[in-house]
Amino acid sequence: MELLNTFADYGHPIDALQLFQGVVDGALPGLLAGCQVMRVAAGETVLDNTCAGARLYILLRGALRACQPDLESGPAEVADVRLMPGECVGELTVLDQQTQAATIHALQDSDLLVIEAGQLWQLIDQSNGVARNLLHLLSFRIRAANAQLRRRHRVGEFYRQLSLADSLTGLQNRAWLEQNLPLLIEQTRAADNPFSLIMLDIDHFKKFNDEHGHQAGDEVLRLAARVLTETLRPRDFAVRYGGEELLVLLPNTHCKGAAGVAHRLCESLRETIFFSDMHKPLPHITASFGVASLVPGQDASALIANADAALYRAKHAGRNQVAQA
Numbered sequence: 001m002e003l004l005n006t007f008a009d010y011g012h013p014i015d016a017l018q019l020f021q022g023v024v025d026g027a028l029p030g031l032l033a034g035c036q037v038m039r040v041a042a043g044e045t046v047l048d049n050t051c052a053g054a055r056l057y058i059l060l061r062g063a064l065r066a067c068q069p070d071l072e073s074g075p076a077e078v079a080d081v082r083l084m085p086g087e088c089v090g091e092l093t094v095l096d097q098q099t100q101a102a103t104i105h106a107l108q109d110s111d112l113l114v115i116e117a118g119q120l121w122q123l124i125d126q127s128n129g130v131a132r133n134l135l136h137l138l139s140f141r142i143r144a145a146n147a148q149l150r151r152r153h154r155v156g157e158f159y160r161q162l163s164l165a166d167s168l169t170g171l172q173n174r175a176w177l178e179q180n181l182p183l184l185i186e187q188t189r190a191a192d193n194p195f196s197l198i199m200l201d202i203d204h205f206k207k208f209n210d211e212h213g214h215q216a217g218d219e220v221l222r223l224a225a226r227v228l229t230e231t232l233r234p235r236d237f238a239v240r241y242g243g244e245e246l247l248v249l250l251p252n253t254h255c256k257g258a259a260g261v262a263h264r265l266c267e268s269l270r271e272t273i274f275f276s277d278m279h280k281p282l283p284h285i286t287a288s289f290g291v292a293s294l295v296p297g298q299d300a301s302a303l304i305a306n307a308d309a310a311l312y313r314a315k316h317a318g319r320n321q322v323a324q325a
């Protein structure tokens with residue numbers, strides 16, 4: 001950064017500077033006259049996270065870029081802001097004496113008016129107009145930061161949901177189950193409600209894949225998931241547990257009710273016509289179902305193991321049917 005001149009000698013209109021716009025104060029030119037004007041070369045850093053509370057810079061000519069590292073996504077992710085003549089940087093570090101979070105560097109050769117911390121405080125003390133403009137500026141910065149936080153939160157939530165959904169079927173995935181089943185069981189216990197779980201497995205799916213191809217198999221899984229979601233109540237959950245094994249979680253449901261749901265699903269799947277394309281229906285598929293209900297002292301894995309054991313019995317009894325634990 002190279003010293004160019006004083007502000008008085010540089011000869012720049014004060015009203016063109018954001019911080020002084022509309023300020024009617026005869027003392028202002030005198031207060032700014034001795035401030036330094038510095039020149040920064042393109043690419044040079046003006047402020048970074050090592051600068052605390054020293055100075056405010058007002059861009060007189062050129063362009064600056066402010067890069068705010070995204071601490072959650074890592075240093076590679078930055079929010080970019082371009083600063084144009086008349087705008088200022090560094091005001092927050094002067095006011096709170098903290099280090100600068102963003103790194104500011106020159107996009108092109110630029111001239112900067114430098115206002116030392118003591119001079120800025122003097123301007124604030126002497127001029128209501130400067131204090132008001134500074135408040136406007138800070139409220140704008142706070143709103144922009146809040147909007148950015150909300151955006152990041154939305155994006156974060158989008159990716160969180162995505163990471164908990166199975167990409168083929170759109171059902172909840174195993175990661176979701178591991179997070180949520182223990183919570184659902186806890187809530188059920190606290191409210192002294194029943195809770196049931198159905199494990200289902202498509203019958204002879206290996207043979208189906210071998211005969212009709214893996215893509216047709218994928219389509220069957222997608223449609224089976226749709227049958228589930230369309231048949232269940234909104235407060236039930238359908239999960240892809242493994243390859244062709246699906247789980248249905250039924251909060252507030254006794255064993256008898258769960259068996260009824262399983263029979264309904266068994267029938268719906270049996271009757272659904274699957275197409276690999278719009279012309280040729282595929283052979284009907286069936287599934288086997290194991291139903292288990294939560295008993296006192298049981299945890300998530302014991303409940304799943306019970307449903308799995310019931311499913312095993314349904315398979316061995318001839319498939320296309322429901323067995324209860």
Ligand SMILES: Nc1nc2c(ncn2[C@@H]2O[C@H](COP(=O)(O)OP(=O)(O)OP(=O)(O)O)[C@@H](O)[C@H]2O)c(=O)[nH]1
Pocket residue numbers: 168201202203204205206207209213214215216217218221242243244315319
């Ligand atoms: N198309 C497709 N097939 C899958 C997927 N995940 C698992 N499979 C297949 O599902 C088949 C499961 O086979 P098995 O475990 O032998 O069971 P099965 O043939 O259904 O026989 P039973 O369960 O005893 O009725 C395997 O061939 C897997 O490759 C998938 O995402 N898409």
